[in-house]
Amino acid sequence: xxxxxxxxxxxxxxxxxxxIIWCPKYxxxxxxxxxxxxxxxxxxxKADELGVVIETMEIMPDHLHLFVKAKPTASPHWIVQQLxxxxxxxxxxxxxxxxxxLPSLWTRSYYVESCGHISExxxxxxxxxxxxx
Numbered sequence: 001x002x003x004x005x006x007x008x009x010x011x012x013x014x015x016x017x018x019x020i021i022w023c024p025k026y027x028x029x030x031x032x033x034x035x036x037x038x039x040x041x042x043x044x045x046k047a048d049e050l051g052v053v054i055e056t057m058e059i060m061p062d063h064l065h066l067f068v069k070a071k072p073t074a075s076p077h078w079i080v081q082q083l084x085x086x087x088x089x090x091x092x093x094x095x096x097x098x099x100x101x102l103p104s105l106w107t108r109s110y111y112v113e114s115c116g117h118i119s120e121x122x123x124x125x126x127x128x129x130x131x132x133x
Contacts (some may be wrong), residue, residue, distance in 0.1 A: 005117060007069070015116055017055070018076050020066045022084065022110040025102045029061035035095055039064070039087055046086045052079055067115070076112040084110075 006013050024030050031039060036059040043066070047054045052074060056067040070079060088105040092098045098105055 007071075009071075012072060014072050015069075016072060017067060017069050017115040018079070019113045019115050020068060020076065020080055020110060021063060021112075022080065023063040023107050025104055025107055027062045027107075028102060030098060030101065030105075031059050031064060032061050035091060035098070036061075038094065039091060042087045042090055043083060046083055050074065050079065050082055076114075080110050080112065 006015050039059060040057060043057065044054060047068065051071060053069040054066055055069055056065075058065045066083075068079065070076075084106045092105055
């Protein structure tokens, strides 16, 4: 059976996805096995706890990409903040080189883009067409 495109709550129907990218401090290539393996587990644990679904994840040595689906009440900033804080704390406890090589695991910055099933051009055209109807 095909996966439902929309998520339903009592009062809302939504389809909110975010493409999120962030890097380790100084873009150091520290996200290699076994750190990357543990990072993937931690991200999935925390996402489940937050009610966020990680659709796709790719961990590169010096950055990571996530495509997540979230509730309308969860802001992208809050999601990133929760994931980065949780993973940094635990990874730095478990992997001593992360404590000695970096003052903090993650940079303060990140990239986020909202993604949905319909493109930006289609939405703009739909809104413009509303005036004509």
